[in-house]
Amino acid sequence: MKLRYLAFIGAAALLPAQVYAWPWSTDMMNQPSIKPQEGPPAPFPSRSVPVSGIPTMVADRQEAESLKNPIPATPESIKTGRNLFKIYCAACHGLTGKADSPVSEKIGAIDLTSDYVQGMLSEGWIWGTITFGGAIMPAYGKPGAGGGSNDLSPEERWHVVNYVRNQLVKDGAGTATASAE
Numbered sequence: 758m759k760l761r762y763l764a765f766i767g768a769a770a771l772l773p774a775q776v777y778a779w780p781w782s783t784d785m786m787n788q789p790s791i792k793p794q795e796g797p798p799a800p801f802p803s804r805s806v807p808v809s810g811i812p813t814m815v816a817d818r819q820e821a822e823s824l825k826n827p828i829p830a831t832p833e834s835i836k837t838g839r840n841l842f843k844i845y846c847a848a849c850h851g852l853t854g855k856a857d858s859p860v861s862e863k864i865g866a867i868d869l870t871s872d873y874v875q876g877m878l879s880e881g882w883i884w885g886t887i888t889f890g891g892a893i894m895p896a897y898g899k900p901g902a903g904g905g906s907n908d909l910s911p912e913e914r915w916h917v918v919n920y921v922r923n924q925l926v927k928d929g930a931g932t933a934t935a936s937a938e
């Protein structure tokens with residue numbers, strides 16, 4: 758008698774698990790809504806800039822020279838560029854870009870506020886320099902060239918270009934701004 762009683766409890770305990778398998782049982786996940794990867798992807802809003810979709814299509818700096826900068830030099834872009842510049846470039850080129858860091862002279866980092874960089878080089882060339890590096894300068898976007906954690910995305914490289922060409926000289930003019938933020 759006692760054994761039967763136990764068997765009954767056992768069967769009752771199993772019951773809730775069975776409930777989920779009944780054909781009329783529903784799951785919160787199955788709602789009349791569009792799930793990820795279902796239906797046509799929503800189109801990008803007009804004039805939006807893809808955040809991870811501008812591949813490096815050029816093979817070297819020469820090919821990059823004529824690239825058109827796809828990222829407008831907005832205050833946000835310049836701000837992003839300034840932060841990246843301080844992290845990636847200032848160690849060699851100096852916070853003001855004037856090759857005034859302690860190592861600038863030793864490694865031959867050039868003055869980025871010079872007429873050469875500000876006027877003669879194309880924006881594509883500067884982007885290409887960041888991407889592929891120079892004789893001594895490291896590459897920040899060359900796939901498979903020992904990059905990785907050091908890499909800047911194509912967009913980030915354009916933000917740095919925007920900063921170098923639109924704000925670096927002005928920041929250096931008032932040293933206070935260069936060290937602020």
Ligand code: HEC
Nearest residue numbers: 845846849864865866867883886887891892893894895917
């Ligand atoms: C490890 C030191 C180092 C770092 C970091 C560095 N550079 Fe350079 N950079 C150099 C040196 C050295 C040169 C001179 C060319 C050469 O030998 O590479 C140079 C040259 C340049 C040039 C001139 C290219 C030309 O055609 O003459 C530009 C523009 C430039 N760097 C921008 C940058 C920017 C922007 C960053 C940050 C993303 C950066 N550099 C980070 C060392 C560095």
